[in-house]
Amino acid sequence: MSSDIQPQTGVPGPLFILSGPSGVGKTTILRELIQKEGFPLHQSISATTRAPRSGEIEGRDYHFLSASDFESELAAGGFLESAQVHGQRYGTLKREVEGWRKKGFGVVLAIDVQGAEQVRAKTRVDCSVFLTAPEEVLRERLNHRATDAPEVIEKRLANARLEFARAGEYTRVITNSDLSQAVSELAGLWRPYFNRE
Numbered sequence: 570m571s572s573d574i575q576p577q578t579g580v581p582g583p584l585f586i587l588s589g590p591s592g593v594g595k596t597t598i599l600r601e602l603i604q605k606e607g608f609p610l611h612q613s614i615s616a617t618t619r620a621p622r623s624g625e626i627e628g629r630d631y632h633f634l635s636a637s638d639f640e641s642e643l644a645a646g647g648f649l650e651s652a653q654v655h656g657q658r659y660g661t662l663k664r665e666v667e668g669w670r671k672k673g674f675g676v677v678l679a680i681d682v683q684g685a686e687q688v689r690a691k692t693r694v695d696c697s698v699f700l701t702a703p704e705e706v707l708r709e710r711l712n713h714r715a716t717d718a719p720e721v722i723e724k725r726l727a728n729a730r731l732e733f734a735r736a737g738e739y740t741r742v743i744t745n746s747d748l749s750q751a752v753s754e755l756a757g758l759w760r761p762y763f764n765r766e
């Protein structure tokens with residue numbers, strides 16, 4: 570059921586960070602919040618140098634850049650943050666954030682722990698969440714996704730352990746074992762950031 574939350578008026582929309590390992594369900598949970606719960610949220614579309622997976626679409630899932638285009642954007646000051654994750658470059662483009670916030674929309678950055686640290690150092694983050702799941706659940710989801718080679722999956726799981734060690738840097742840790750429970754926990758946490766006087 571939609572909770573019919575209106576975009577902020579008069580003040581910029583809130584800035585949120587959602588981190589967590591590959592396969593934990595960040596994209597699915599955000600889709601539920603926006604489409605089913607009616608949150609006025611924009612998920613920032615990151616830039617990356619990694620190749621598109623099958624089914625991924627340029628400008629919807631990522632801005633897929635060549636290494637040299639990524640460097641040019643970096644040199645031009647176009648990134649709010651950028652990091653190397655699993656051997657590829659990822660970054661948040663400033664143009665994905667400020668325009669939406671001015672219109673009163675909340676903006677969510679689904680980024681890794683290194684990126685989250687850079688953003689906190691530069692700007693005020695309203696609420697940051699680390700999403701986690703039991704390792705066996707993650708392994709199963711990554712295998713099921715069947716888009717990455719086994720050694721890439723192991724690299725992602727090893728990285729998940731390193732990232733989890735920094736979960737204490739976040740406002741809240743949410744476990745995604747049950748999707749609807751995780752969505753309602755996140756909705757309850759973020760709802761008060763909209764339509765504040």
Ligand code: 5GP
Pocket residue numbers: 588589590591592615616619650651652654659660661679680681682683684685
């Ligand atoms: P994937 O290749 O599975 O789409 O993403 C791998 C990881 O890269 C994600 O789990 C996420 O934490 C991280 N990531 C995605 N976009 C960005 C970004 O713009 N900045 C940073 N720092 N990390 C990102």
